[in-house]
Amino acid sequence: EVQVVESGGGLVQPGGSLRLSCAASGFTFSDHYMDWVRQAPGKGVEWIGRARNKANSHTTEYAASVKGRFTISRDDSKNSLYLQMNSLKTEDTAVYYCVRVTTNYYLDVWGKGTTVTVS
Amino acid sequence: DIQLTQSPSSLSSSVGDRVTITCRASQGISNNLGWYQQKPGRAPNLLIYAASTLQSGVPSRFSGSGSGTEFTLTISSLQPEDFATYYCQQRHSYPVTFGGGTKVEIK
Numbered sequence: 630e631v632q633v634v635e636s637g638g639g640l641v642q643p644g645g646s647l648r649l650s651c652a653a654s655g656f657t658f659s660d661h662y663m664d665w666v667r668q669a670p671g672k673g674v675e676w677i678g679r680a681r682n683k684a685n686s687h688t689t690e691y692a693a694s695v696k697g698r699f700t701i702s703r704d705d706s707k708n709s710l711y712l713q714m715n716s717l718k719t720e721d722t723a724v725y726y727c728v729r730v731t732t733n734y735y736l737d738v739w740g741k742g743t744t745v746t747v748s
Numbered sequence: 749d750i751q752l753t754q755s756p757s758s759l760s761s762s763v764g765d766r767v768t769i770t771c772r773a774s775q776g777i778s779n780n781l782g783w784y785q786q787k788p789g790r791a792p793n794l795l796i797y798a799a800s801t802l803q804s805g806v807p808s809r810f811s812g813s814g815s816g817t818e819f820t821l822t823i824s825s826l827q828p829e830d831f832a833t834y835y836c837q838q839r840h841s842y843p844v845t846f847g848g849g850t851k852v853e854i855k
Contacts, residue, residue: 664844666792674784674792674835676844692843693749726791733798734839735782739791 631655631738633710633727638743645717649743651710651727656738659683659705662730665712667723668742675723679730680710695721717747750774750838752847760855767823769850771836776816780840783812783821786849787832795834796821826852 637649651663664679678691680701689701700713710727725745729738751774761767771781779799784792794803796812799819809824823830831854836847 673849674786674837674846676837676846679844690842731797734780735794735797736784736792736837737794737803739793742791 631729633729633738633740635725635727635740635743638725638745640746640748641717643717643719643747645747646713646715647717647745649712649714649725649727649745651712651740653708653710653727653729656729658703658708662734663701663703663710664728664730664736665699665701665710666726666728666736666739667721667745668726669720669723672723677725678712714745717745719747721745722747749843750777750841750845752836752838752845754834754836754847754850756850757848758851758853760853761826762855763826763828765826767826767830767852769821769834769852771814771819771821771847773817773819773838773840777838777840779815780838781812781814781819782837782839783810784835784837784846785830785832786835792835823852828854 633653678701680703681688698716702711724742726742727740728736731737753772781799783796786792800812811822833849833851
């Protein structure tokens with residue numbers, strides 16, 4: 630079964646740090662771009678960043694709202710994606726989703742999400 | 749950044765109704781648009797990509813159209829399981845952006 634599973638969420642104080650992990654299975658992880666997307670309570674969906682695949686040197690893209698504070702990385706040997714979040718703000722409170730990106734750049738496999746609360 | 753504006757933000761419809769949701773882009777994005785459905789407590793689910801291509805496993809009552817700056821998602825005959833929030837998303841340029849969502853509720 631193709632799936633991604635997030636972990637690492639929790640309660641953190643403003644200014645603190647947290648590292649989220651995403652474990653992928655059922656597909657060739659190294660072939661795919663991977664995204665992080667978040668959803669604040671009662672709000673819409675917000676894309677926060679992307680890690681490209683090995684063929685594209687694992688380069689990254691970020692939304693302006695997190696650039697300089699969040700870092701996306703991946704370890705293809707462990708089929709894992711990571712989100713290092715520093716200098717957290719109350720407005721970063723959200724459910725964070727790990728998402729597989731299709732070859733034509735749509736988001737087709739979503740995890741159940743992990744909740745981050747900054748308070 | 750490309751802004752996506754969805755309308756309406758919410759609507760009430762009955763089972764069997766035809767429902768149309770619009771997504772307007774702040775600049776031309778060709779056909780680089782997807783549609784997602786999200787049910788409460790669940791992650792979004794890809795319905796349509798490249799503006800009009802149905803994702804595998806998605807019922808044929810869903811359809812998409814449009815190009816450039818104006819796009820529509822149509823549900824031909826609303827079913828009970830279709831009551832959800834729908835989002836459009838552009839992949840034309842970074843940053844990837846989503847519309848604000850359209851909540852489809854039961855009348």
